[in-house]
């Protein structure tokens with residue numbers, strides 16, 4: 001092993017701005033070149049044939065020009081290298097979305113005859129749906145974490161968990177789960193924690209999946225997915241991606257690499273805000289229950305006594321929208337949107353109740369966010385069902401934008 005400065009492990013914050021860009025100075029550029037080519041000219045068709053054969057037999061990144069953009073792209077490859085470094089993985093393979101990434105993992109395992117998946121709920125609604133509907137010919141057994149070992153069969157190709165989970169922020173012990181997987185690869189959806197807070201591969205997971213659309217991109221303007229894993233599985237994933245076509249657009253790869261640069265500072269700042277909001281919500285009589293991970297993070301979920309739809313209708317600064325991980329705050333009602341596609345009974349038993357709201361804390365000032373949330377919560381009515389003074393149930397004034405003029409309720413302190 002080489003031990004010179006170029007291979008000495010660097011801190012995550014340093015990798016975030018340098019990984020995948022080490023050659024830029026030698027190229028004589030400072031920002032990352034964006035290669036939008038769909039095809040790559042060559043006067044040497046024998047060499048092209050050799051590159052295609054090599055890719056078809058190994059799945060390794062093509063040496064030299066990628067022939068066609070569905071095989072590989074140099075800009076996207078930089079994002080893959082950067083994310084792999086942050087996750088402490090040998091390799092990473094990027095896809096058009098988080099769902100395309102999960103589909104490729106399932107297809108890769110199913111093509112080896114391993115069609116059975118063991119999974120722990122809750123999962124992101126569409127991941128749950130993809131598994132439960134068997135759209136890709138896979139079969140799923142949903143279990144609690146302590147039921148994983150018993151659920152594994154000879155044809156089990158994957159164990160899947162999300163931690164903290166979307167939308168309840170439930171956490172699983174990755175090390176314990178990895179032990180109960182035996183030889184079956186454990187996939188951890190690390191979208192909510194990001195490698196800033198949690199590196200599942202160091203805890204025994206074999207595969208890390210991200211909806212890069214969320215924190216990795218970080219600005220709500222790029223859809224993408226990525227799988228971090230060993231090079232052997234990455235080769236299979238590249239072949240699946242080539243054959244099924246779920247490639248990431250190079251501009252998305254460019255934006256995601258840019259997103260990685262600020263990931264550590266965004267996560268730290270947004271997590272501090274979410275933790276403070278969780279603390280205030282926990283003390284608020286309008287809130288029945290707050291979900292905030294022990295691990296930390298920039299997501300907070302809470303159950304209201306009042307009407308959750310009125311909270312969504314009542315926010316003015318926070319954007320009422322699905323998705324998460326952007327620099328601005330978003331809030332949504334999982335039972336109506338992100339987890340709508342999951343059958344009601346499955347949703348409920350996974351802890352996704354009708355009064356649950358999920359908020360993604362952005363980079364706004366925490367006092368401004370709290371004021372907006374308080375206004376919206378007041379519009380939603382009910383507080384803790386204790387002996388409230390009669391005045392507490394008097395209708396609130398119509399919701400307006402003059403939030404600053406309204407006195408704080410005692411409950412909001």
Ligand SMILES: *Cc1c(COP(=O)(O)O)cnc(C)c1O
Nearest residue numbers: 097098099124166191211213224
């Ligand atoms: C959004 C999300 C996905 C799906 O990713 P897309 O980029 O929307 O396809 C998967 N897992 C989690 C935890 C998510 O939040």
